[in-house]
Amino acid sequence: xxxxxxxxxxxxxxxxxxxxxxxxxxxxxxxxxxxxxxxxxxxxxxxxxxxxxxxxxxxxxxxxxxxxxxxxxxxxxxxxxxxxxxxxxxxxxxxxxxxxxxxxxxxxxxxxxxxxxxxxxxxxxxxxxxxxxxxxxxxxxxxxxxxxxxxxxxxxxxxxxxxxxxxxxxxxxxxxxxxxxxxxxxxxxxxxxxxxxxxxxxxxxxxxxxxxxxxxxxxxxxxxxxxxxxxxxxxxxxxxxxxxxxxxxxxxxxxxxxxxxxxxxxxxxxxxxxxxxxxxxxxxxxxxxxxxxxxxxxxxxxxxxxxxxxxxxxxxxxxxxxxxxxxxx
Amino acid sequence: xxxxxxxxxxxxxxxxxxxxxxxxxxxxxxxxxxxxxxxxxxxxxxxxxxxxxxxxxxxxxxxxxxxxxxxxxxxxxxxxxxxxxxxxxxxxxxxxxxxxxxxxxxxxxxxxxxxxxxxxxxxxxxxxxxxxxxxxxxxxxxxxxxxxxxxxxxxxxxxxxxxxxxxxxxxxxxxxxxxxxxxxxxxxxxxxxxxxxxxxxxxxxxxxxxxxxxxxxxxxxxxxxxxxxxxxxxxxxxxxxxxxxxxxxxxxxxxxxxxxxxxxxxxxxxxxxxxxxxxxxxxxxxxxxxxxxxxxxxxxxxxxxxxxxxxxxxxxxxxxxxxxxxxxx
DNA sequence: CTGAAAGCGCTTACAG
DNA sequence: CTGAAAGCGCTTACAG
Numbered sequence: 001x002x003x004x005x006x007x008x009x010x011x012x013x014x015x016x017x018x019x020x021x022x023x024x025x026x027x028x029x030x031x032x033x034x035x036x037x038x039x040x041x042x043x044x045x046x047x048x049x050x051x052x053x054x055x056x057x058x059x060x061x062x063x064x065x066x067x068x069x070x071x072x073x074x075x076x077x078x079x080x081x082x083x084x085x086x087x088x089x090x091x092x093x094x095x096x097x098x099x100x101x102x103x104x105x106x107x108x109x110x111x112x113x114x115x116x117x118x119x120x121x122x123x124x125x126x127x128x129x130x131x132x133x134x135x136x137x138x139x140x141x142x143x144x145x146x147x148x149x150x151x152x153x154x155x156x157x158x159x160x161x162x163x164x165x166x167x168x169x170x171x172x173x174x175x176x177x178x179x180x181x182x183x184x185x186x187x188x189x190x191x192x193x194x195x196x197x198x199x200x201x202x203x204x205x206x207x208x209x210x211x212x213x214x215x216x217x218x219x220x221x222x223x224x225x226x227x228x229x230x231x232x233x234x235x236x237x238x239x240x241x242x243x244x245x246x247x248x249x250x251x252x253x254x255x256x257x258x259x260x261x262x263x264x265x266x267x268x269x270x271x272x273x274x275x276x277x278x279x280x281x282x283x284x285x286x287x288x289x290x291x292x293x294x295x296x297x298x299x300x301x302x303x304x305x306x307x308x309x310x311x312x313x314x315x316x317x318x319x320x321x322x323x324x325x326x327x328x329x
Numbered sequence: 330x331x332x333x334x335x336x337x338x339x340x341x342x343x344x345x346x347x348x349x350x351x352x353x354x355x356x357x358x359x360x361x362x363x364x365x366x367x368x369x370x371x372x373x374x375x376x377x378x379x380x381x382x383x384x385x386x387x388x389x390x391x392x393x394x395x396x397x398x399x400x401x402x403x404x405x406x407x408x409x410x411x412x413x414x415x416x417x418x419x420x421x422x423x424x425x426x427x428x429x430x431x432x433x434x435x436x437x438x439x440x441x442x443x444x445x446x447x448x449x450x451x452x453x454x455x456x457x458x459x460x461x462x463x464x465x466x467x468x469x470x471x472x473x474x475x476x477x478x479x480x481x482x483x484x485x486x487x488x489x490x491x492x493x494x495x496x497x498x499x500x501x502x503x504x505x506x507x508x509x510x511x512x513x514x515x516x517x518x519x520x521x522x523x524x525x526x527x528x529x530x531x532x533x534x535x536x537x538x539x540x541x542x543x544x545x546x547x548x549x550x551x552x553x554x555x556x557x558x559x560x561x562x563x564x565x566x567x568x569x570x571x572x573x574x575x576x577x578x579x580x581x582x583x584x585x586x587x588x589x590x591x592x593x594x595x596x597x598x599x600x601x602x603x604x605x606x607x608x609x610x611x612x613x614x615x616x617x618x619x620x621x622x623x624x625x626x627x628x629x630x631x632x633x634x635x636x637x638x639x640x641x642x643x644x645x646x647x648x649x650x651x652x653x654x655x656x657x658x
Numbered sequence: 659c660t661g662a663a664a665g666c667g668c669t670t671a672c673a674g
Numbered sequence: 675c676t677g678a679a680a681g682c683g684c685t686t687a688c689a690g
């Protein structure tokens with residue numbers, strides 16, 4: 001910038017004015033400055049700008065896995081809202097590791113993001129207190145914050161699961177398996193509560209053998225499913241706790257001689273093309289992201305009301321697999 | 330930092346040493362500094378650090394759509410490599426708009442990313458010349474750079490498409506429809522060339538009516554497919570140019586009374602569960618991202634050889650839809 | 659309409 | 675082992 005000013009024969013401040021399209025520069029001066037900028041290949045250094053300005057126009061997003069088809073649309077939605085507000089997006093995957101979540105969030109804060117959107121892996125977010133006190137707007141999505149008060153945007157996991165399981169019950173099922181993610185993950189716990197609620201609503205007993213929470217690796221899910229499908233009183237239907245579980249269960253039940261009903265939490269891209277189509281409880285991931293980002297920018301624009309929690313509805317999409325009648329093993 | 334130094338009764342440089350875990354500080358001094366850091370809620374400002382240091386340990390990734398299931402694993406792979414090198418990832422979607430690609434890339438450069446990975450939407454990247462000259466390592470993925478020399482990591486689009494179409498020919502098809510993305514997109518053009526090569530290899534004529542490149546909206550793809558399936562000599566098989574086209578074609582042919590064969594470019598999550606399973610030419614998106622990121626960091630570590638282009642193989646995955654025999658309409 | 663001075667919060671190079 | 679000075683590249687507040 002110094003070089004540009006020298007070459008154009010103007011002051012530093014004038015170059016700054018041109019670079020930022022501020023008013024108060026003659027056309028002729030502006031032309032000379034522009035010429036110098038091109039000739040010298042000048043590129044403004046935003047770090048210096050940030051250092052003076054305070055705001056970075058950058059938003060940080062910590063999610064679980066950038067590659068997960070459920071989170072990808074959320075990621076994109078946050079990007080779009082950020083873009084509309086002139087902000088860039090910096091993001092990273094926690095891989096469901098609380099320590100990694102913390103590292104990412106704090107690294108983003110050290111780069112002075114204006115705001116932070118977090119899909120938490122951990123349950124204690126007091127480490128963010130100094131950042132929030134220093135003015136970093138923070139919104140949690142998909143799962144609530146732990147041990148601090150903060151905005152959160154969640155899906156109605158409990159209600160969605162309850163409706164999905166009730167749907168299976170309405171189609172005659174009495175022994176329904178539930179396979180979900182590790183119980184320390186908030187959404188997994190809520191969906192399990194929904195399962196129990198639906199069973200209780202119908203006055204049905206639940207056997208411990210029908211419920212399994214744990215890592216959603218194909219190996220574990222497959223083993224648990226096969227266990228639930230064997231024995232004297234096998235389950236006649238599954239309610240699956242997320243998209244990864246649903247995919248594995250589909251592979252298992254496709255191989256079986258008898259039909260097994262299925263309702264899955266989260267929608268899948270080709271769910272309507274399978275036969276039968278896969279009945280799901282769908283979340284609107286893009287809307288989760290959009291809502292969280294809008295809340296974030298409202299905070300950045302100065303909204304000071306107490307932290308609030310927004311709950312978005314889920315939607316039961318009926319396609320066939322959830323309407324299969326029970327067939328005794 | 331000034332406040333921390335004052336409170337701890339030490340010099341600025343000592344605080345800097347503690348914050349950066351540099352050697353040469355007594356345990357006692359370090360303790361006093363740490364205490365002051367906690368008491369004052371001190372958070373290092375990386376913008377100032379960057380301003381002095383030169384390097385930001387940040388990598389920028391411009392892709393087409395953060396939410397596209399094909400690019401999401403690529404995104405994640407880049408993140409993992411960046412993480413292994415202690416760098417953060419800043420990314421954005423061009424939405425296939427060259428101007429937006431340019432804005433994003435230049436915005437990342439203004440924030441002084443150390444390196445840039447670009448899935449280009451445009452065909453003229455001379456706008457990056459000043460950045461590259463200034464030392465920003467740049468690698469293109471999925472599609473080559475336009476009008477500048479730069480590293481590129483590409484899939485073997487031509488060879489993959491050729492093999493996919495040859496597979497359909499080997500199963501008896503003579504009239505094969507090709508529906509792909511807009512011809513200005515490099516991968517679409519290469520895949521079309523592969524289609525023509527396979528047809529020529531077999532000495533088969535190609536009718537203009539069997540080829541359609543354009544936006545991959547469901548509406549257009551569906552209309553083109555229905556056109557190709559009607560008339561006196563309808564196609565008996567499709568080769569689809571990418572995952573979005575494949576999904577739409579699946580919806581179309583599932584509704585038909587007669588079977589139509591299909592080989593798609595790009596794999597799909599549930600492709601093996603459909604009946605028939607979907608035969609595809611799969612790219613390894615994660616490997617594309619990993620290779621590009623590794624090339625980038627090799628450049629950042631000082632590799633100065635001339636720009637090179639890496640081509641990754643594709644893989645034909647046989648699942649059923651590509652082995653259906655031709656059925657006359 | 660234009661510019662010189664001060665300062666954002668760090669690190670570098672040096673001296674003690 | 676520790677610290678004072680200079681400077682990274684901008685913007686702010688002010689004066690002309």
